[in-house]
Amino acid sequence: MQEFLQLIVTGLVIGSVYALVAMGFALIYKSTSILNFAQGEFVLVGGYVCLWLYTDMGIPIVAAFFITMIIAVFMGVMLERLILRPMIGEPIISVIMVTIALAAVLKSVVTILWSTQIRVFSPPIFSQKALEFGVVRISEVYLWTVGFAFLFLAIFAAFFKFTRVGISMRAVANDQQVAQSMGISVKKVFAISWSIGAMVSAVGGTLVGNINGVNITLSDFGLKVFPAVILGGLESIGGAIIGGLTIGVLENIMGSYLDVYLGGGVKEIAPFIVLIVILMIKPYGLFGIKEIERV
Amino acid sequence: MPCGLFFSGYEKDDAIFKTVWLKVWMVLFVLFLLTYPLYAQAVSEAVGMNTLNLFNLIFIYIVGAHGLNLLTGFTGQISLGHGAFMGVGAYTAGILANLGVPFWAALPAAGLMTAAVGMIFGIPSLRLKGLYLAIATMAAQFILIYAMRNWEGLTGGSSGLIVEPASIFGISFDNDFNFYYLSLLFAAAATMYLKNITRTRTGRAFVAVRDRYLAAEVIGVNLFKYRILSFGISSFMVGMAGGLWAFYITIISDEHFTMWLSVQYLAMVIVGGLGHVLGSIFGVVFMVVLPEVLRIPTEALSGVFPDISSIFASLRELVFGLVVILFLIFEPDGMAARWHTIRAYWKLWPFSY
Numbered sequence: 001m002q003e004f005l006q007l008i009v010t011g012l013v014i015g016s017v018y019a020l021v022a023m024g025f026a027l028i029y030k031s032t033s034i035l036n037f038a039q040g041e042f043v044l045v046g047g048y049v050c051l052w053l054y055t056d057m058g059i060p061i062v063a064a065f066f067i068t069m070i071i072a073v074f075m076g077v078m079l080e081r082l083i084l085r086p087m088i089g090e091p092i093i094s095v096i097m098v099t100i101a102l103a104a105v106l107k108s109v110v111t112i113l114w115s116t117q118i119r120v121f122s123p124p125i126f127s128q129k130a131l132e133f134g135v136v137r138i139s140e141v142y143l144w145t146v147g148f149a150f151l152f153l154a155i156f157a158a159f160f161k162f163t164r165v166g167i168s169m170r171a172v173a174n175d176q177q178v179a180q181s182m183g184i185s186v187k188k189v190f191a192i193s194w195s196i197g198a199m200v201s202a203v204g205g206t207l208v209g210n211i212n213g214v215n216i217t218l219s220d221f222g223l224k225v226f227p228a229v230i231l232g233g234l235e236s237i238g239g240a241i242i243g244g245l246t247i248g249v250l251e252n253i254m255g256s257y258l259d260v261y262l263g264g265g266v267k268e269i270a271p272f273i274v275l276i277v278i279l280m281i282k283p284y285g286l287f288g289i290k291e292i293e294r295v
Numbered sequence: 296m297p298c299g300l301f302f303s304g305y306e307k308d309d310a311i312f313k314t315v316w317l318k319v320w321m322v323l324f325v326l327f328l329l330t331y332p333l334y335a336q337a338v339s340e341a342v343g344m345n346t347l348n349l350f351n352l353i354f355i356y357i358v359g360a361h362g363l364n365l366l367t368g369f370t371g372q373i374s375l376g377h378g379a380f381m382g383v384g385a386y387t388a389g390i391l392a393n394l395g396v397p398f399w400a401a402l403p404a405a406g407l408m409t410a411a412v413g414m415i416f417g418i419p420s421l422r423l424k425g426l427y428l429a430i431a432t433m434a435a436q437f438i439l440i441y442a443m444r445n446w447e448g449l450t451g452g453s454s455g456l457i458v459e460p461a462s463i464f465g466i467s468f469d470n471d472f473n474f475y476y477l478s479l480l481f482a483a484a485a486t487m488y489l490k491n492i493t494r495t496r497t498g499r500a501f502v503a504v505r506d507r508y509l510a511a512e513v514i515g516v517n518l519f520k521y522r523i524l525s526f527g528i529s530s531f532m533v534g535m536a537g538g539l540w541a542f543y544i545t546i547i548s549d550e551h552f553t554m555w556l557s558v559q560y561l562a563m564v565i566v567g568g569l570g571h572v573l574g575s576i577f578g579v580v581f582m583v584v585l586p587e588v589l590r591i592p593t594e595a596l597s598g599v600f601p602d603i604s605s606i607f608a609s610l611r612e613l614v615f616g617l618v619v620i621l622f623l624i625f626e627p628d629g630m631a632a633r634w635h636t637i638r639a640y641w642k643l644w645p646f647s648y
Contacts, residue, residue: 035426086624092425093373097565098623100558104616108609223437226430234426263445272434279419279431 002135007252013142013211015248016149019241020204021221022228023156024197026240029229030173031193034084035092037099039201040222041106046072046202047209047218048114051121061125065206072202076195084194085187107219118215125210145207152203153241156196160237165192173235224251227271230278233288242286247271311490332475344587347471353583354478355539358485360563360575362532365489367561368569369498370525371505373425376416376432377560379439380530382552384409384537386443386450389458389547398461398542405538406531412439413530420522436557443549455548458541474543481539485532490572492528501525505570533560562615566622568631577630585618586611 025039049071053064083102087095126141160166171179172189180186205218228247232239255267278285302308312318335347363377374380388405392398416435420428443450450456460469461477468474492498500521503511512518541547559582567578593607626633 035429083620083624090623090627092429093367093371093561093569094565094623094627096373096426096429097561098620101562101616101619101623104558104612105620108613108616111609112606112613223433226433230427230430263447265441265445269437269441272437275434276419276431276438279423279427279434283419283423283427 003256004253005136007256008249009136009138010142011249011252012245013138013146013248014208014252015245016146016153017204017208017244018221018224018228018248019244020149020152020200020207022225022232022240022244023153023237024200024204025222025225026229026232026234026237027169027200028193028197030235030237031169032084032190034087034095034099036197037096038103038106038222039197039225040219041103041110042072042075042198042201043205043208043221044110044216044219045075045106045205046198047205047214048110050202050206051119051209051214052114054125055119055122068202068206069199072198073195076198077191079198080191080194085190103219103222107216111216116216118213120213121210141211145211148203148207152200156200157237169193224271227275227278229285230275230283231285233285236285236287239285239287247274250274309494328479332472335472335475343591345471347475349583349587351471351474351478351543353579354475354482355536355543356560356563356579356583357482357576358539359533359536360560360567360579361485361489361572362529362536363560364564364567364569364572364575365492365501365532366525366529368564368571368574369493369505370501370522371425372417372420372522372525373429373561374432374526374529375429375554375557375561376413376435376439377529377533378552378554378556378558379436379443380409380413380533381537381540381556381560382443382547382549383412383439384534385541385547385552386456386537387534388538389456389541390449392458392461392542393456398463402535402538402542405541406534409534409537410527410531413534414523414527417523417526417530420526421519433554433557436554440549440553443552450547450549453548455546458545458547460545461542468542478539478543481535485535486572486576488532489575493572497521497524502570559615562619566619566629568629568634571629571631573634574629574631577634581630582615585614589614 025036028036046068050064050068053059053067054061087098126144128139128141130137130139168184169189171184172186176186228243229240232243251267251270254270258266339346359381366372366374384405387408388401391401391404419431444453460467468477500516503516504521563578563582564575568574
């Protein structure tokens, strides 16, 4: 029982980062209908840039973090303008392929600049000291991660709900033509969606980088996002958050209980097994729009 | 001399080789392919790379790329799992060959096994639109690779599976020269098959499903049947490619069949031209030759930047990504479309239409 609780808690920590990245992914999908296969590479770039600014350049962490955010926003806007806008109106397959190619480019640029071995934030920002809560032990850095992840989730949720830009983004997601005729610039909303998508991923990259260090496998976060958003429903931002948390917990539990039977590494594919199961029984997810054609 | 093609009958319009000159060029091209190994040695030395090996890889990938083109280009179903499907074919062929099954039986068995696996993962295509299908096949990719790595009793796990080279009637295909003719045969057969299936009832049904599936169903095309059939044929072809690959490389491990291979397959058919038989051929040639060509400036620069060889893999990935992005932005219909434009230009000269 104690082990089970422990697994749930650590799962929730990673799940909160999944939720953050998945929110960025769902946001981009919702407003631009582009399936972004480069989401994980945004995480990677964010993690590396922040680490580079902090560890190599010696910039204090708060400043480093804000510079990272600015770079992420800039990257999102540029990518939207240069690569994704020309793809409007192209078939789905081309749009998917362009984001895959983008992922390859970003990943290779990061490896060329910073090589592939694992690097850690030094001096460490959060302590690794374990704290005891009843039967569950959890290290301090995990608590910070969860705290920051939820803080950012709350900030963005409020942003969509209450600000003018957030409302215009929801309008575009709902109906582009109507939004446009009401005077909302769809182009601007697309650019904002991409920059927020890149920004939340960069936050995720920085948070995870503080736990385990930064290396090229950070981009795997982009793949784990798919089960999360499918579970939540592709169009639902709230669903993406719940999906992310659930997938984090599920992969932890399945990983540690099934490894014995299936040989190691179940954790890596557990989310994908869940994904296939969801697609078979409830393809539009928990909160998605039911527009599956039955033929 | 006429500018353009003017047919006076349906039969001529339907012909695969529409003009006499096309036939002449085709015969010359076939002769070139058949005699190439005789002077491959000289060419290889001149350009500084093993061209026979490149040709073999190209032929093997053509079989698989035709398969993916049938699925994605002609039926409009996206698959991000063809890399793993190729692996299923390779492992099936390898395991059967090690059990003593002869080559001529092991290869079709590999195709059939892969077709079965592909059809299972294709079932979601009935209910799901393109986006969801891409995600489902991506999940298939990861699950299959996991099975290959961890089912050690069957696949040898991460240490790999060693396969004896193929042999038919006492001829062993254990060198590039002999294997060239074997892989050429399969590549030619796959090309002819794809060209011909697009001219049949089945092929037209595929295209109808791609273009307007609701209309297709209204006129009596069974979507379920044709989507699954397309998945089956496509996986069969990529499984055959995997089998050939196993007999050519003779050591199989899961590292070759990662997501990256799936992405490369997709890039091949997209850069080449979706829905064009020529497209998959152009795409494969481009994607196989590109890294080899990149090697030349990399080696030349290694005197100036000694570290450049260590980042070669990333550099290759970078160029790959940029090429695909530029193609999609500036020539979304791929190289085959460009080829048709150029040909039309010559045909119609001096008029532009």
